[in-house]
Amino acid sequence: MAAPLTLSACGSSVEEATPVVETPALGTVVDVGVAIDGFATLLAALIVANLVTRLSGGGPFTVFAPTDDAFAALPAGVSDALLLPENKAKL
Numbered sequence: 001m002a003a004p005l006t007l008s009a010c011g012s013s014v015e016e017a018t019p020v021v022e023t024p025a026l027g028t029v030v031d032v033g034v035a036i037d038g039f040a041t042l043l044a045a046l047i048v049a050n051l052v053t054r055l056s057g058g059g060p061f062t063v064f065a066p067t068d069d070a071f072a073a074l075p076a077g078v079s080d081a082l083l084l085p086e087n088k089a090k091l
Contacts, residue, residue: 029055029063041071041079048083049091 030052033039042065046052055061071079082091 028057029059029061031056033065038067038069039065041068041083042066044083045091048085049088 030043030046033043033046046055055063081087
């Protein structure tokens with residue numbers, strides 16, 4: 001049985017913030033990230049951080065999930081650097 005999940009996307013300002021998405025029917029955090037466009041970078045980060053298995057299990061979890069646009073708004077090179085295996089602890 002999948003636990004309820006709340007997924008919040010982080011924008012760069014209050015006006016740009018994405019509303020909370022209540023998605024209990026979609027399943028796990030990973031399932032939601034795959035099902036909703038705009039979370040590919042977050043999914044890559046979960047893989048690098050070895051969190052896919054943990055977040056594919058039962059929760060409940062609350063995830064403040066930056067969108068691909070939020071990662072893209074970081075200074076040049078920061079997002080790419082975070083996704084390197086040697087930066088797992090920073091994730």
